[in-house]
Amino acid sequence: MIAYPKSGTPAESELSVRLIGLGNAGVNLADRVAMSGVDGVEVIAMNTDSQSLLSSICQQKVTLGEKATRGLGAGGDPDVGAEAAAESREEIQAAVEGAGLVFLCAGLGGGTGSGVAPLLAEAAREAGATVIVLVTTPFAFEGRRRNAQAATALEALSRHAHVVLHFENDRMSELASPHAGIGETFAASDNLLSGCVSSLVGILRGGGPMPVRLSDLLAALGGGTPAGAFGRGEGTGDNRAYDAVARALKSPLLDRGRLLRESHSVVVHISGPASLTFAEVSAIMQELGKHIADDARLFLGVATQAGTTDPVCVTLLGNFEDPDAGAEPAAAPAPASKPQTRTTARETRTAPVPAPQPEESKPLFPETESETERPAAAARPPAPAREPKPAPQPKIKQETLQFESVARGRFEKSEPTIVEGEDLDVPTFLRLRGKLK
Secondary structure, eight states: OOOOOOOSSOOGGGOOEEEEEEHHHHHHHHHHHHHHTOTTEEEEEEESBHHHHHTOOOSEEEEOOHHHHTTBOOTTOHHHHHHHHHHTHHHHHHHHTTOSEEEEEEETTSHHHHHHHHHHHHHHHHTTOEEEEEEEEOOGGGOHHHHHHHHHHHHHHHHHOSEEEEEEHHHHGGGSOTTSOHHHHHHHHHHHHHHHHHHHHHHHHOOSSBOOOHHHHHHHHOSSSOBOEEEEEEEOSTTHHHHHHHHHHTOGGGTTTHHHHHOSEEEEEEEEETTOOHHHHHHHHHHHTTTSOTTSEEEEEEEEESOSSOOEEEEEEEEOSOTTSSSOOOOOOOOSSSOOOEEOSSOEEOOOOOOOOOOOOOOSSOOOOOGGGOGGGGGSOOOOOOOOOOOOOOOOOOOOOOOOOOOOGGGTTSOOOEETTEETTSOHHHHSTTTTO
């Protein structure tokens, strides 16, 4: 039998993996990973709150900014967290020194996570490590300030880390029943996140007939934009392949499969016992093909374990954020001869056009001059014909009734009352009738 020498390139299994839990949320996740016993992962708890570190089960603990915070935490202020990180810069550099792959886990929005995480990611990258950040953002009811601080930290992390896995707490709250206790809800979220870390480590170290390399993971989930689509499901029994893919698609971090359809890059990893068949792998991919876009970049990995009782596990990771979404395309220069119109989403810019001339005011009354007496009118287009005005109606004159004095009745035989030649016995309106004309 001829034995071929293996390649001298170091495998991912030899990669030194270090997980750092930062802040209260990060320390809780680090405890979960430590309890799950992921092989070959060195776990470090790091916080500005010394009391939180005392209750942690991690073997390695780093207190940040003992002078700046006196071990009481950052008080929700990222500036205080950044000050603590600057004070403990040597401890941070020692924590990331010599690691080939650094998982940074934190909850954004508070002082330690938002203030220290970008500086820690920058230090790990400068030390030569591949940095994968796994962060959560606050619930909507936690207020605008915490959400704004989380957004600022997330943008800074995207500049320093190779991969940013961003998960929203509002979505992870769907893991438990709405009537479940708050402790149960947070425990379900921590279990999902620790499962994500162990899945990533297993993908990179799984090997198998179809491995997913670190370069594939960076190509799928990197690019400077946070990725947030994750699902994981296990299945046993005769219908294990279908059960595994169905449970993975039900993950709230996939929004019931919607985010997988919108992802432009998808990582699918299938692992199972040595009895995993080609037909099962084919059936899983046919089912996933209904939820993955035709133009998406697909990275498929298949690994088998020696044990016969291991379940079939399907892990899905997707990046639905377009790295070019925020960049505006450069506009081509317009030719000088033809002014062009360019419309963007924010405004509409048009080439300059001559200002419209004001219309000539029309006279209030029509002029009676002839066309020959108005030479300027010949330059203008003829005015539209006007309808002839109706002839003015003659004014109606009100007639007055003729009241003639015919008889004086009982005063017929008496003398009239004459003053200045006027008979005062005659009504005034009759006497003055002639004078008013």
